Amino acid sequence: MKRWRIAAIFGLCFFGGWNDLANAQSKLNFDEKIAALDAWTVGYNRASGSCLTTATYGDETTVWIGLDDDEVYLALTNPNWQSIQEGKQYRIRIASLAGTRWQGNFYGISRSQEKGVISGGLKEEFVKEVIRTPGIAVYLGSTLIAKLNLDGSPAAFGAMLDCHSSRNPGSSQKAGRSVGKVVSSGTGFIVSQQGHILTNNHVVESCGNLAIERAGHSRVHGTALARDKANDLAVLKTGIKPENVTSLRTNLRVGENIAVYGFPLSSRLATTGNFTVGYVSALAGLGDDSSKFQISAPIQPGNSGGPVLDHYGNAVGVIVSTATSAIIADRSGVAPQNINFAIKANIARSFLDANGIQADSPPQTAKIYEFADLAERAKLTTVKILCEK
Numbered sequence: 001m002k003r004w005r006i007a008a009i010f011g012l013c014f015f016g017g018w019n020d021l022a023n024a025q026s027k028l029n030f031d032e033k034i035a036a037l038d039a040w041t042v043g044y045n046r047a048s049g050s051c052l053t054t055a056t057y058g059d060e061t062t063v064w065i066g067l068d069d070d071e072v073y074l075a076l077t078n079p080n081w082q083s084i085q086e087g088k089q090y091r092i093r094i095a096s097l098a099g100t101r102w103q104g105n106f107y108g109i110s111r112s113q114e115k116g117v118i119s120g121g122l123k124e125e126f127v128k129e130v131i132r133t134p135g136i137a138v139y140l141g142s143t144l145i146a147k148l149n150l151d152g153s154p155a156a157f158g159a160m161l162d163c164h165s166s167r168n169p170g171s172s173q174k175a176g177r178s179v180g181k182v183v184s185s186g187t188g189f190i191v192s193q194q195g196h197i198l199t200n201n202h203v204v205e206s207c208g209n210l211a212i213e214r215a216g217h218s219r220v221h222g223t224a225l226a227r228d229k230a231n232d233l234a235v236l237k238t239g240i241k242p243e244n245v246t247s248l249r250t251n252l253r254v255g256e257n258i259a260v261y262g263f264p265l266s267s268r269l270a271t272t273g274n275f276t277v278g279y280v281s282a283l284a285g286l287g288d289d290s291s292k293f294q295i296s297a298p299i300q301p302g303n304s305g306g307p308v309l310d311h312y313g314n315a316v317g318v319i320v321s322t323a324t325s326a327i328i329a330d331r332s333g334v335a336p337q338n339i340n341f342a343i344k345a346n347i348a349r350s351f352l353d354a355n356g357i358q359a360d361s362p363p364q365t366a367k368i369y370e371f372a373d374l375a376e377r378a379k380l381t382t383v384k385i386l387c388e389k
Helices: 021-028 124-132 153-167 173-180 345-354 371-381
Strands: 031-039 040-045 050-056 062-068 072-080 089-098 101-111 116-120 135-140 143-149 184-192 197-198 210-212 219-229 233-238 259-264 272-284 291-294 307-309 315-322 338-343 384-389
Touching: 021 101, 031 153, 040 153, 050 153, 062 116, 062 153, 072 101, 072 143, 089 116, 184 371, 197 384, 210 233, 210 371, 219 345, 233 345, 259 315, 272 371, 291 315, 307 371, 315 345, 345 384, 371 384
Parallel strands: none
Antiparallel strands: 031 040, 040 050, 050 062, 062 072, 072 116, 089 101, 089 135, 101 116, 135 143, 184 197, 184 384, 197 233, 210 219, 210 384, 219 233, 259 272, 259 307, 272 291, 291 338, 307 315, 315 338
């Protein structure tokens, strides 16, 4: 049986409903196209004076995110959802590939030949978390109804907010309180003497500005030098003149002790960094993906792009994702625990080599660090990455 733990720290019960159900159908449409960003289209609805962004997936599910009268709303429609009753309240549950879960009240709607659900009054935490996750699974009760890739949604959401500001110059500050400035964060680590930082592509994708923070130093600007969407890797160019760098070690064994350093949930947990330990559980990822390996060390949203370290202080991988109920529980009926994944160091090294960046290799002889010392060392070369749109 799936277990959905509701944590007040995330404000997971995020929706208050929809106060304009009669006009919902007319809002899910636009007659002026503003922009096309990856799979997302941003448009303007003249009749309602609202801006919205939408994307349609292979299973015919369409996601609609709109801003109307300074209220943010979310709708999902599909021509195959004919059992949904217009006006009926439904409890929808959403699980992100980053491991976060939400639930809230939606209301049934009809749109041409489609049926769907809609809700409004999104909380700031929900908006920020959802638009930066690589994908979500949507449940109606206990039934999985859609799995959606959200690539490009941060840029689309930003363009929608820009549309709203330009079309409604006299709008109140209510929208600013509801969604605020779109800011996300992740982790990276210094891999070259020139100050290059390795991280995940999904950490920096669609960012308007990148700021880099590291212990004991002033914030600096970063620029995405190269990105690999397929392997979810990115390398940043910075003005950092590092005293220490993290070497990459490409051989790995099951059962090996590892540690993770990063900045998970930085708006809620310690801003100075977080250190967890575990083991290498398997030498492949989901579906026997040979580019990744599995670890038991706990991770959270914000750890993405951080190093997986051996007891010599070398990086053997780059944190990328955690298994969730969205992937595991619907297949096995068992919620996953400490099933987390990292990109192998050989994949990261090949990416850096392809972009002319020489990463350090482990020294022939090296000191074995106790965990407390390893945490101190990791703190010197691991950075928080702030993405602003």
